[in-house]
Amino acid sequence: MLFPVSEAIPTGADREPVLEKFLDWADGAHDTPVPEVLGAFFGQPLDARTLRITGLHHVALYIGDYRHEADFEDWLETVRACPRVGHVSTGPSHIAPRAYGTPGHWINLRTDLGNEVELFTCRRRDIWAERPAEQKTSLMSHFGLCIDSPGHVRPLLDFLASFDGIRLLAYAPADELGHTYGHLVREDTDRVLELVHAGAQPGGPA
Numbered sequence: 793m794l795f796p797v798s799e800a801i802p803t804g805a806d807r808e809p810v811l812e813k814f815l816d817w818a819d820g821a822h823d824t825p826v827p828e829v830l831g832a833f834f835g836q837p838l839d840a841r842t843l844r845i846t847g848l849h850h851v852a853l854y855i856g857d858y859r860h861e862a863d864f865e866d867w868l869e870t871v872r873a874c875p876r877v878g879h880v881s882t883g884p885s886h887i888a889p890r891a892y893g894t895p896g897h898w899i900n901l902r903t904d905l906g907n908e909v910e911l912f913t914c915r916r917r918d919i920w921a922e923r924p925a926e927q928k929t930s931l932m933s934h935f936g937l938c939i940d941s942p943g944h945v946r947p948l949l950d951f952l953a954s955f956d957g958i959r960l961l962a963y964a965p966a967d968e969l970g971h972t973y974g975h976l977v978r979e980d981t982d983r984v985l986e987l988v989h990a991g992a993q994p995g996g997p998a
């Protein structure tokens with residue numbers, strides 16, 4: 793499962809066709825069976841039921857670096873105007889400044905097929921700018937898997953972070969949407985996996 797690699801967020805006339813490609817990829821990736829997601833991240837089969845993982849929650853894509861805030865604003869406008877997209881929300885990345893020394897933005901949306909998708913972009917500066925595009929894609933793109941209860945998210949993250957070469961990247965108990973979630977990173981591949989218990993969201997299914 794290779795995420796698409798993009799050096800920079802699309803600008804100008806590239807925005808709409810590239811957004812369509814990202815959405816096509818994300819809709820396709822939403823059909824990935826959970827055992828495949830687990831196997832690709834851990835490099836070994838793990839039983840989803842035993843871990844109390846109930847399904848795939850979202851797919852997150854790194855859409856490339858931005859240089860200027862105006863480029864991000866233009867991109868956001870394109871996303872909001874896209875007829876295939878609904879429930880758009882956005883905010884500043886919490887992980888990028890702390891873990892990678894650069895600011896970033898997330899955009900959360902739902903496609904017309906009902907799939908939840910996150911789009912990430914970070915500002916091209918300092919050491920982040922020197923990382924290869926493939927590495928940035930690995931570090932920011934991820935699958936989010938549903939956990940059956942909020943209280944199980946942290947214990948499961950801690951258990952999985954005890955595996956060789958896996959560490960806990962972030963944990964957030966109940967954000968403004970009522971989501972409890974955390975991220976694991978695999979040190980040899982720079983891949984990231986998210987575990988989430990989704991709270992009730994206004995205007996959509998939990």
Ligand SMILES: [Fe+2]
Pocket residue numbers: 850852910934935936986
């Ligand atoms: Fe995520």
